[in-house]
Amino acid sequence: MTQSKRTTDAEVTLDEAANGGPRVYRFSGEWRNVFAPEAAQQLEKLAAKEQGASEINLDGVTAMDTAGAWLIRRFVEKLGGEEGEVKLSSNQTRYIELVEAMPKSLPDPREEQAPAPSLAERVFAPVGKVMAAAWNDVIAALFILGSAVRGAQMKLGRHSGLSPAAIVSQIDRMGVQAVPIITLMSFLIGAIIAQQGAFQLRYFGAELFVVDLVGILQLREIGVLLTAIMIAGRSGSAITAEIGSMKMREEIDALKVMGLSPIGVLVFPRLVALTIALPLLTIIANFAALSGAAVVTWSYSGITFATFLARLQEAVDFSSVLAGMIKAPFMALIIGVVAAVEGLKVGGSAESLGAHVTQSVVKAIFVVILVDGLFAMFYAAIDF
DSSP states (O other), X not given: OEEEEEETTEEEEEEOOSXXXXXXXXXXXXXXXXXXXXXXXXXXXXXXXOOSSEEEEEEEEEEEXXXXXXXXXXXXXXXXXXXXXXXXXXXXXXXXXXXXXXXXXXXXXXXXXXXOOOHHHHHHHHHHHHHHHHHHHHHHHHHHHHHHHHHHTOOTTOOOSOOHHHHHHHHHHHTGGGHHHHHHHHHHHHHHHHHHHHHHHGGGTOGGGHHHHHHHHIIIIIHHHXXXXXXXXXXXXXXXXXXXXXXXXXXXHHHHHTTOOHIIIIIHHHHHHHHHHHHHHHHHHHHHHHHHHHHHIIIIIOOOHHHHHHHHHHHOOHHHHHXXXXXXXXXXXXXXXXXXXXHHTXXXXXXXXXXXXXXXXXXXXXXXXXXXXXXXXXXXXXXX
């Protein structure tokens, strides 16, 4: 009795056993990827029905690729090939060698599907991953701070590690070149706050108190906060991109080979430059915002510049100025450390560089706002 099934150009013919002999599966045609779906269906049916001692004859095969060899290898295993009950024969040994070169035990993806996660796992697993990532970032930030100081090699009698030229260059890039955008944005923000404050206070006949509003808000909170946010977007992203691109080109590994500390050489000058530039930019931002507020109150509410300055002197004391300026160095360190951490995480692709630059800006802005809130609570607790 003979059964046959045609799968396009790939054929499988079964010769039933005679006088107790083995069944012979005769393969013919082209066993290539293009005919794999139909051939796989036929082999599944034959393997489900027939088991035991068999022979697979490949004399009629005219072409075979790895897809066809994999199908035949899987068919051999299902017929009991692991116990040596299936014999491969062919007048072309290269087909047998190709089939035998396929992996012996190929897992069935349907059999290895992971069980569906529970509701608690779906809810808490992402939270756990975020917390673990945040903790790793904290450890990396502390490592950056410690390595920056150590790598700088600021010891008496040693002329290495600290480059004044590099620090001055970074101050120029992060501070001096940022003055125009910081001045413009702060001027507009001060003008907007003054206009909206005067518009609301006009209903109570207290337009003059808009000077108190702008002065205290700008000097204690808005000035340093918005300056830090703009520096995080401008300079923080640049630091991440620079360090990340150097890591992609293996320049950081080259520094290690030369015996230099990449943190001390690359990160430390940028941290020092940010710590110097951000307080100075905050001062400029405060002057620009108060100038914008003075112009708006003069044109919108008729408050002269002399009256504005006199009221500002009464409303603002030294503690208001100091409360804002104290935050600036801390925010500068945060921006620099977060940018360096993300830059050192960059992999070998441009996609990784773009992703970490984005994460650098987002994380730096988030931490800056968080630290500003902590300072506000601390000032309220000590009545400062």
